[in-house]
Amino acid sequence: MRDDTRIDWHRKVDEALITLLNTLDDPPDFRRIAESVAASPYHFHKQFKDLTGETFKACADRLRLEKAMTMLREKKRITDIAFDCGYSTVEMLSKAVRRTWGLSPTQLRRQSSWHPYIPSRVGVHYSRKNERKTWFYAKGGKEAMETKIVQFEEKIFYGYKIVGDYWQLPKQWNRFLTTVQDKNIHQLGKEFISVFLDNADSIPQDQKRAYAGFVTTETLETQFDLEELLIPSGLYAVTVHFGSSEAIGPVWHSWMTEWLPHSGWEPDFSRPNYEWYQNNLENPELLVTFLVTAVKRREE
Template sequence: MKAALENYHARMQRVLDHIEQHLDDDLGLDVLSGVAAFSKYHFHRQFMSTFGLSVHRYVQLARMKRASYRLAYTDTQSVTDIAMDAGYDAPDAFARAFRQRFGQSPSSFRKSPDWEPWLAAFGPFDNARSKRMQKNFTTNDVTIRDVVPTRIAFMEHRGDPAMIGATIKRFIAWRKAAGLHPRTHPTFTVWHSERHPASPADYSMDLCVGTDQPVEVKGEQVKAGEIPGGRCAVLRVVGNTDNLEPAALYLYRDWLPASGEEARDFPMYCQRLSLFPQVPEHEAAADLFLPLK
């Protein structure tokens, strides 16, 4: 029974992986049931029972997530091009679907995203993804590095984590104006609180860019600082880097007690190596750093 269940989960996992890696291709029932090696007459029911939403809706949400990220965080594509990439034949059809789902037109969302209805709309999608088998990290995935100090400019986010998207948008706009491109200036996130503190108002994190140049504020609350050097346990995560909590829990809860190491007095942080939507979500990568004594 255990082997059969693992095989079943592996087949469903293949479907989700295929969707992420082929968002621009045909993702109809015939194709995805073939990926799962299930009868197409039962596959859609099996998918619904496993993930809580239909395969058609899952694909729509995956494409809409990429579209909304491109609208909010990039300006290299027109709304029309984004609509086509999301699988819509015409911009007006995309606009109607977008407004129905998020309560804003694509153009309005690009200018000033309202993240609360966006998060609510993606609740079923996030729940479905959370049911995927999580990667099981091992000690072989962790390396210990001697890290050099890195001078940074950083923007604070304090308060409800649901509003991080607005801070990210401001941070991207500021670093573009400052000429601090991710290809030449590394991107970091430093966490000062848990992912889900008892009160959302207590959530605290910094968005950082590596630079040794003087920080020009340009109307934003940007500060100068430093990520200190020293020994760090490093765990690389590839794929959905929106949620690094499973990797962080592995480092703190499993790896650290068994390693005999002690944590240093600096928060856990990550370096964003490649960012969605600049790369497909399954190619996004981040190194998670746990500072050690």
């Protein structure tokens, strides 16, 4: 595609997104949007998906749900949220929330920490102000997940455990961070990570163990009430996730189902997986997490 043609399509998709963000309660059909930017429905559908990574309908559904979740964080009534965001019933909203987060709107609201954003390849998200008028688009095609195979040495970990639903982890993170700050040992943490011990599909979710805590080179006293784990040395596959921790689940799934089967590697379930958090910023688009999974060479 010529540069001037590509720039023209960037402009058209910008216009479509601005229109969409302003009409989320009743988004227009993509054919009307195509007509408004002087494009055929076929070419608009193709270029929109190539540039944003999702169809126009998928983008509209995601942004509408982000608007609903923003209102949920603002403590609005769930019935009012469904009506204001264009859901025909509360049940339709609940199904959309459960499909994305695995929780009902009421359960999600009770969580101590979560973001209303759902992953977007180009960072298109709902905002109350909707001040943004242009976005950076990829050249098209499927976004690859770059992966490195890294040899890690043995690590000593201290943290708090949960068993079952991983949505318990935010509460344990709050407990852990309060403990290390109160005990003045926060500075001893070299890596702040969530550890997942039971990764085989054969283990039921309600039996899976996970931890919130940090890696340190110091030996901590028992009075700190933290459980100690040894994370074995070995080869680990590592990829990078940009975005909130609530959005990591689908990224793990895509990585394990799309990259791993064709990589020449297989999971080593004798060692844990973990999420290694690199920063703590207000803007969730700039949060960086290393996803780390234990691997071994696939046996032919």
